[in-house]
Amino acid sequence: xxxxxxxxDHLTDDLFVVYHELCVAGRTDNELKxxxxxxxxxxxxxxxxxxxxxxxxxxDRGELFLLAMDIxxxxxxxxxxxxxxxxxxxRVRRLLNYLSDRLEEIFADNxxxxxxxxxxxx
Numbered sequence: 001x002x003x004x005x006x007x008x009d010h011l012t013d014d015l016f017v018v019y020h021e022l023c024v025a026g027r028t029d030n031e032l033k034x035x036x037x038x039x040x041x042x043x044x045x046x047x048x049x050x051x052x053x054x055x056x057x058x059x060d061r062g063e064l065f066l067l068a069m070d071i072x073x074x075x076x077x078x079x080x081x082x083x084x085x086x087x088x089x090x091r092v093r094r095l096l097n098y099l100s101d102r103l104e105e106i107f108a109d110n111x112x113x114x115x116x117x118x119x120x121x122x
Contacts, residue, residue: 001100003054007072008096011080020081058107068106075099 010016026033051069058065079095 001096004072004076004096004100004103007076008080008092011076016080020077061107064106068103071102071106072099 022032023036026036048069051065052059055065058068061068075095076099079092084091
């Protein structure tokens, strides 16, 4: 859960807000889009390598490892830019706890999981 909390802190920092706004602007500005696509590819590779180093115990999980990283990235980034109504902190905590549970399930060694029922990844 510490990794999820650290990532949440990153996603709610001013730098991520600015980055997200640049990404939105890049949808209609081809020059900006090209710059962002190039830097995003480099950053994504850096994140993958960092995750492989930090979570060595999961490296042998192949596609499940990549699935877990994508689920984390897209759920949390969506949460960070989403418009929240009442009880934001409580709702965020509930979703982060849910994500943590799903990640534990993905990497559990105790038989079939929900992910194996809905995915060709084993």
